[in-house]
Amino acid sequence: MGIFPVWMLFIMCFICSSFQFNPVDNYLIDCGSSKNTSVGTRVFMADNSSPITLMSPQTIFVNTTSKPNTATTDSAVYPSAVVFGGTSNYTFPIKKQGGHWIRLYFYPLNHESRNLSTARFSVSAQSFTLLKDFRPPSVPVVKEYVLNITSNSLVLNFIPYKDSFAFVNALEVISIPDELIPNSAKTFSPSGEQDNLWKHALEKVARVNMGNRVVNPENDSLWRHWDSDFSFLKHGNLVKFVENVRAVNYTGFSTNDIAPPSVYGTATQLDTESDPNTRTNMTWLFEVDPGFNYFVRFHFCDIVSPQPNQMFFNVYINSLSVVRDFDLSKQTSNILRSPCYIDFIARSSNSRNLNITIGPSEAYNAYPNGILNGLEIMKISDSKGSLDFGDTIVQSSTSKLKSWTIIGSIVVVIFVALVLALVLFIIWRRRKLAHANHAVQDQFGNKGRKSTDGIATISSSKIGYSFPLAVIKEATKNFNDGLIIGVGGFGKVYMGVLRDETKVAVKRGVPHSQQGFSEFETEIEMLSQFRHRHLVSLIGYCDEQNEMIIVYEYMDNGTLKNHLYGSDLPKLNWRQRLEICIGSAKGLHYLHTGSTKAIIHRDVKSANILLDENLMAKVADFGLSKNGPEIDHTHVSTAVKGSFGYLDPEYLIRQQLTEKSDVYSFGVVMLEILSGRPVIDPSQPRETVNLVEWAIKGLSPGELEKLVDPFLAQEIKPESLKTFGEIAEKCLAERGVDRPTMGEILWKLECALQLEGICVRPRLNTQPSNSHFEDSVLSTQYSVGSDIDGVSMSKVFSNMVRTDMR
Template sequence: MSDRGLKIFTCALSILSLASLCCGFNPVDNYLIDCGSSSDTTVGDRVFLADNSTSNSLSTPKNIFARASTSVTSSDYSLLYQTARILDGTSKYTFSIQQPGRHWIRFYFYPFVYDSYNMNRAIFHVSTQDHVLLSNFSVNSNVVKEFSVNVTSTSLEIIFTPSSNSFAFLNALEVVSIPDALITDDASTFDPLGTFQGLFSQALETVFRVNMGGPTILPENDTLGRTWVPDQDFLINENFATNISKISAVKYVEGGATPDIAPNAVYGTATVMKSGDDPRSNFNVTWQFNVDPGFQYLVRFHFCDILSKALNELYFEVYIDSSIVAKDLDPSILLQNILAGALYMDFVTPLNDSKNKLRVSIGPSSIPNVLPNAILNGLEIMKMNNSLGSLSGSAPLLSDSRSKKNVGMIVGLTAGAVIAVVVAAIMFMFCRKRKKLAHQGHSKTWIPLPVSGGNSPTVGSKYSNGTTVSVNSNLGYCIPFVAVQEATNNFDEAWVIGIGGFGKVYKGVLNDSTKVAVKRGNPRSQQGLAEFQTEIEMLSQFRHRHLVSLIGYCDEKNEMILIYEYMENGTLKGHLYGAGRPSLSWKERLEICIGAARGLHYLHTGYAKAVIHRDVKSANILLDENLMAKVADFGLSKTGPEIDQTHVSTAVKGSFGYLDPEYFRRQQLTEKSDVYSFGVVLFEVLCARPVIDPTLPREMVNLAEWAMKWQKKGQLEQIIDPTLGGKIRPDSLRKFGETAEKCLADFGVDRPSMGDVLWNLEYALQLQEVVVPGDPEENSTNMIGELSPKINNFSHVDNSGLAAQSETSSVDDLSGVSMSKVFSQLVKSEGR
């Protein structure tokens, strides 16, 4: 084929591909019913069949067709609101499903009075075989409720159940197939970062579908019959935003959205920052939505850069509530540098039992030399069913096929009521005991901990003046609450240095001018209680210069407070990315890794039974003013297996991106789980990027997987932190990469011990600092014994960060340690 012929053929293929993208979806199942109507009703290009059509099966105690006495003109779909089907008793629609998969279910409600039925007063439930869609539902104006459910059988049942002394009604109904690609099985999560899997089995309710910067889009202008509403009513500050429109510029490209995801009328309009190209602009454009507490939500963002005139002009941040879900986002880059390409991103929110507002924001990036701006084209918020399979409370499932299960439910509830009475009696006795403890000045939530063995002493026997606390205070004793108040200026909000899952962290100053960090927990949190106890128990047992130390704790006035000494340079994570701190040199990074490895090695070997940290990550490695590393946060720590056992069986806990996959699969915890997490930290140190970053291309999202690909290709230098370019000796990098790779072995038995990791890191440091000419085995671990100092007494280090020779015992290792350089990891930037 000639070059001309090849070009024509390629062009034809492109046109065919574009045409396929633009074709509307043709649903296999397409049931449209005008309820209560005796004739078909045409709305736009769609025909709603009469209610007595044989295309659907309705079983109901009474056939009551209602017609409004006056003409209804409430919306463009007003023809559907002229009639209604009244369901005076449990009723069931049954639809034959030709193609299993996700289907729309849309209900049209418009209440009016017919005969003795006042539809404004109707209260009822609606469910399918598997999910509750509406419970105790009532309506006083025209409403369209849209759901999508994954139908796995050959029939779909929709059951209407009136509440006691009431009835149900319905004006119109849709059951329509949805493209499989519309809702995939997974989505990104945040707080913590990770991936949610299992959307296929979820029932979803469309709560909001918004066309940013554009007008209402009616179903006839959407390939899937959806309605999109303008965003003005949701903007918190309209003065911060402006609208743009460029529908003709929208491109649907491979790897991006399709017209079925959203029409070009959505991608071709947008709300953007009203920055006026002012480089000093620094604000977010925010929308607020009312949501029901007790549910998770699937939030879908639609992006299309119709703002920029060239590539690499637009970078911005995207937020859900206070969490950044996309940082330095450039939609064009994600679509292989195609400007104005349609793109969507999905996120699943955490479960929140109390919040009834959800905020979405866009704002400027912190990338230098980029004008501040941000864009959002469309937004969808979909409620996900709860653990009961319900999208609206806990109304029972009413399918006939579940009648036997309902009998079991009744029996279970009866038995549960009996058990509840017994539990209530026990709790009553327990509460009386707690009240007695409370009168003695202790927490109402937990019992004071004797951390030093024996009984917890009274405050009076420890502090003569009641408020004087200094760094020399004996560890293991309670610190008075008034002293903690004094140290933190009565918990001054201006002194907050971090907020985490346990609670707020305050900077404080003791009477002798020693800086402290005060972690104030939430006494009502049972998880917080467990971590509080574990932290005290662990830190009261061991001492090491590369582990944080605890000054004391407070258990008065229903408080859970831990007091640590302040660590001047914060977390390792803060120095690697996101905190605006100076970049660390390669030598400094190696010495930090060596110090952290020493601390973990001590945990694993310093006692008769190993202590497994279980939450090793860069945010839990702290740095003093000399950048000496200390491992922190022992709230999840676990005592290792007995001598005759290989592992501890326990529930999986830790942080996404750092979790040992073998521990995750088998729930069997060993010291090698810490080794795996530390291997992730090593790559994090080398690449200076988050371990999970959903804004990156799919193959780069997980740092461990991405770095391992480059390591196995022998090209690790391609992905290192750019600030380290040309500053790492090849041999040092090679040894470091080999060490991280061994830590990330799939099976724990194939991973090195922390002692071996420590030796390899010290060797990598020596390779960085000295050249060994003509060494044929410079990468062999056999050389460690010759080049590295002995690590028998691993807990003592000199200023170079290498192990120092010592003849004394290292178990307590308090010599030469300034207590003002320590405090436990407090800022919880990742969840657990």
């Protein structure tokens, strides 16, 4: 009986060892050392170990007893190094062709014979540049690469810069499992897959274990180090860390060599338990070199669900969706706790950041959830076989230089051609001007007629007309700066007068702007869909000669912003401000409810509310507008756009756009209307610089009067002010679900206006009343206003005349 446990232990050890990867090529070199060095369960050989050969014209072996201050598993290899005074190389015999790790250990030792911190050198292998102009940091660093070796040897070259030297503390060249790096991986674009990944060199950028746990190399079959994800998390308060290593069940969708149980058994999960209605994302930020593609591997294992088909979520790279409604159970054939992984290629960009995001899915009425167990990011060598960022810049500059050389070489030919073409150009120009003049005559002499190409020159309603550029120039006196009435991100706005004396506002976009073109298209598309008395009307547009011009109805009194602050325009009284607020709310309410799919303005601010000759408000500028969510969705996932100070904080954090984002921005406009000051005012004391932060404190009972514009002092009736303050506070609620709809806002604003009409605020008066009747009326009217909260809303508004949406 006593022998049985020994046999069992032997069998278990044999089974475990059979699953441990045993590399065919396994070269571990402790450079500069005269003896072997043990690092955990591995042994790094001395520099003179065969069959490896070192070729160098000038070599110095450096040894010291000092070790790095930071305690690491591999600290034993850093007290020695080999220093190269000239171009040198290591040659490693390769027994099994295929993928190999190459790990280079660097730590600039303090040694009396050489200051290694001044080294400057490059490293290459096969046809790939691994490092260029490398200057090692003052802390230990391991550079890790994957190369597909297709010959019987690997030559690793160290090339010092002129008047400098190279060094290395330790080297690894190790075979890796064939399945570790795929030949191709999907991109998150319609282009499909990138083939021939094996023809590139890969460099480790990040290898992260989720769940706020570090995995040391001795706990990984391929001796990999996995950093904790905590330092990369954007919002650590939105997640929770879970651990259940014993539950990991390898069933073939991943292996211990792809990632160990200590990775699959820990995870970072969306924390939605406290509020299931909260839909947040968890995001990790990584610094990368721009201009390169990146191989990204996600590791998943559902260690939290009690049964299959309970975990659905979305996966994003740089805010672009790569997997929607990802079902972990489907990925693992409904085998719970089974690890799996998915690979993607992130295409090159100009950004130095690569963002990884997991967000809740809205499919199948899924509970808002999401999980990630591990992540690997590897840089892919460029078309020149380089992994160095500097090379990418040089290649780009060289390419530009070649382009300019080619351009320069044909300048002479072009010059001659231009001389010959000049006569033809003059003839063409004259014909074009004649055609434009004919179009103008058609427009103003024959309304409703058609031009020679069959397109209507003008409609009777002046809506949706495509204006000739010549007409626009005439109306604006060739875009005279004296006619500029506004300047924005899209471009300049001019006042124009057509020949029939119609005043128009002409918005001229900045040329060659991709963003401007997108906004130009969006605004025309949106304005063509609806007509409403509280939305600025589209008259026409012009897209000739790369121009982006939109023609609107002219608004005599400019922007609401200019009537509140920052100009010499007359101040608005409280009733005017309330009516403007109501008009704006009607316009936004129509956008949100006037069609089968809501339209979200996305840039509500006082500068985008215009006033006509009667101070009637109209919402303008729809360049950032976006269609709302589908009927079965709660939001639209999109990049954050809008104006600083007006942005919904929930939209800013989660990148989830809803109509309630407009509601928040409208709440900020209400504060501007009430206070008569800008959203951000640096001239104010520090505690009142930010209008919203200051107002949130002042919206409490008894403090509201402090927010009121001094110009309105003693003008607003208390009940009207109270109602206005309550709705503004609700608009600025932190969560969208707690904010009212624009319809509810409109109702309360009209209530505030009605209260201004039926309430008479008592005034201090030392003169006796002229009659008992006058005293009676004052007393009765004030009591109705004071008790408004206890009166049925239907009674209060029984006599109110309400304007229908048009």
